[in-house]
Amino acid sequence: MPSTLPEGDPAPPDGRLPEDALATLPERPFGVYVHVPFCSVRCGYCDFNTYTLTELGADGASVATYADAALRELDLAATVLGPALPKVQTVFVGGGTPTMLAAADLVRVLRGIRDVFGLADDAEVTTEANPDSVTPEGLQALAEGGFTRVSVGMQSAVPHVLRVLERTHDPDNVGRAVEAARAAGLQVSLDLIYGTPGESEQDWLASLEAAVSLAPDHISAYALVVEEGTKLAAQVRRGQVPAPEDDDEAAKYELADDVLGGAGYGWYEVSNWALREEARCRHNVGYWSDGNWWGVGPGAHSHVGGVRWWNVKHPNAYAGRLASRVSPAQGRETLTADQRYDERVLLGVRLVDGLPVGDLREDGRRSVAGLVADGLVDGAAAVRRRRVVLTRTGRLLADTVVRRLLGLR
Numbered sequence: 001m002p003s004t005l006p007e008g009d010p011a012p013p014d015g016r017l018p019e020d021a022l023a024t025l026p027e028r029p030f031g032v033y034v035h036v037p038f039c040s041v042r043c044g045y046c047d048f049n050t051y052t053l054t055e056l057g058a059d060g061a062s063v064a065t066y067a068d069a070a071l072r073e074l075d076l077a078a079t080v081l082g083p084a085l086p087k088v089q090t091v092f093v094g095g096g097t098p099t100m101l102a103a104a105d106l107v108r109v110l111r112g113i114r115d116v117f118g119l120a121d122d123a124e125v126t127t128e129a130n131p132d133s134v135t136p137e138g139l140q141a142l143a144e145g146g147f148t149r150v151s152v153g154m155q156s157a158v159p160h161v162l163r164v165l166e167r168t169h170d171p172d173n174v175g176r177a178v179e180a181a182r183a184a185g186l187q188v189s190l191d192l193i194y195g196t197p198g199e200s201e202q203d204w205l206a207s208l209e210a211a212v213s214l215a216p217d218h219i220s221a222y223a224l225v226v227e228e229g230t231k232l233a234a235q236v237r238r239g240q241v242p243a244p245e246d247d248d249e250a251a252k253y254e255l256a257d258d259v260l261g262g263a264g265y266g267w268y269e270v271s272n273w274a275l276r277e278e279a280r281c282r283h284n285v286g287y288w289s290d291g292n293w294w295g296v297g298p299g300a301h302s303h304v305g306g307v308r309w310w311n312v313k314h315p316n317a318y319a320g321r322l323a324s325r326v327s328p329a330q331g332r333e334t335l336t337a338d339q340r341y342d343e344r345v346l347l348g349v350r351l352v353d354g355l356p357v358g359d360l361r362e363d364g365r366r367s368v369a370g371l372v373a374d375g376l377v378d379g380a381a382a383v384r385r386r387r388v389v390l391t392r393t394g395r396l397l398a399d400t401v402v403r404r405l406l407g408l409r
């Protein structure tokens with residue numbers, strides 16, 4: 001969730017939703033995202049909506065009071081969603097650095113979600129964590145409080161790469177965090193980044209092998225994006241570090257797929273691999289499959305039945321609104337049929353099961369044969385299963401495939 005908010009229309013002060021959007025609640029999986037906007041330091045490449053404690057100042061939102069603000073937003077959610085409140089299937093606490101909050105506060109927020117919505121018996125409950133901000137006791141407390149999964153920001157195993165990213169963690173702490181999470185009974189995911197300036201293919205291979213040697217249940221690997229306004233973007237602009245290169249990133253994606261595939265991890269979304277089908281991140285699959293979700297926290301986005309809204313960005317404004325019993329939603333938009341179609345294509349085609357050919361509009365259906373001929377879409381899946389599934393080359397060029405399916409060229 002990069003930190004720039006869309007324009008949209010003003011959101012109503014009570015957050016009320018149209019009846020036709022509410023009517024979709026019983027039909028779709030429902031998730032809750034909780035954004036924790038604090039980090040001990042900001043990494044030079046990161047554009048997420050997060051703040052160091054010095055940036056927030058003494059009188060603003062704080063780590064100590066954050067859980068109370070989040071619980072107030074959950075009360076508001078109960079009023080807005082009304083009697084059709086669905087049971088929550090997935091919870092994802094992301095950031096920022098959620099593990100800067102005390103484990104007891106994260107568990108308190110989860111209890112709030114359970115009290116307000118009810119939590120499915122087999123709910124997936126994830127928190128993101130930085131390797132240096134977890135302890136065995138904290139992870140144990142999270143597991144006892146109902147968390148089922150932890151996603152650790154490993155990024156790289158190579159010290160000089162971590163230095164360019166300005167990651168402050170000790171690489172050895174990734175292994176310690178994974179061991180402690182597993183001992184607590186939590187599933188583990190690792191996040192990796194490739195394409196960092198100065199990262200050789202050998203470095204990337206070392207990171208992949210280090211990740212695989214820890215045997216996590218799930219691995220995400222993202223190409224480094226140079227986000228406008230970050231310190232990294234300024235360094236690239238001044239020529240202090242080279243920009244990531246497409247060919248280098250493509251070669252590293254293929255290496256990732258080879259190493260992860262060879263170790264038994266199957267891709268199920270262009271940037272995500274899981275050791276077993278049950279280890280796929282159900283919360284993210286909900287985002288990619290037109291699910292409904294409520295996003296709690298500053299700058300968090302929500303979606304119910306084609307209505308999308310987003311909260312005020314700054315934690316102080318967020319806490320202030322909730323203290324005055326005003327919805328923190330700043331803007332909203334109701335997606336048109338065309339926008340929903342575009343999103344379905346954009347997100348659905350990135351999944352391993354792809355898109356039913358029959359869901360495409362006429363021009364999209366007509367483009368499939370050409371995409372197969374160009375080696376971007378799997379011909380057998382298109383003919384036998386009538387689905388548009390990306391080949392590996394297609395995964396590298398997913399944006400091109402989407403443009404062609406949408407007739408944009």
Ligand SMILES: C[S@@+](CC[C@H](N)C(=O)[O-])C[C@H]1O[C@@H](n2cnc3c(N)ncnc32)[C@H](O)[C@@H]1O
Pocket residue numbers: 045046047048094095096097098128129130152153154155191192193222223224225226227
């Ligand atoms: C925003 S972080 C939050 C969790 C935690 N603070 C961490 O750093 O792992 C979630 C993931 O987004 C990745 N990320 C942030 N900025 C990125 C960028 N510019 N390019 C690629 N990945 C990025 C992070 O490295 C991390 O794995």
Ligand code: SF4
Pocket residue numbers: 038039041042043046047048050095096097130153
């Ligand atoms: S720790 Fe994570 S959220 Fe915080 S600045 Fe770094 S990448 Fe962004």
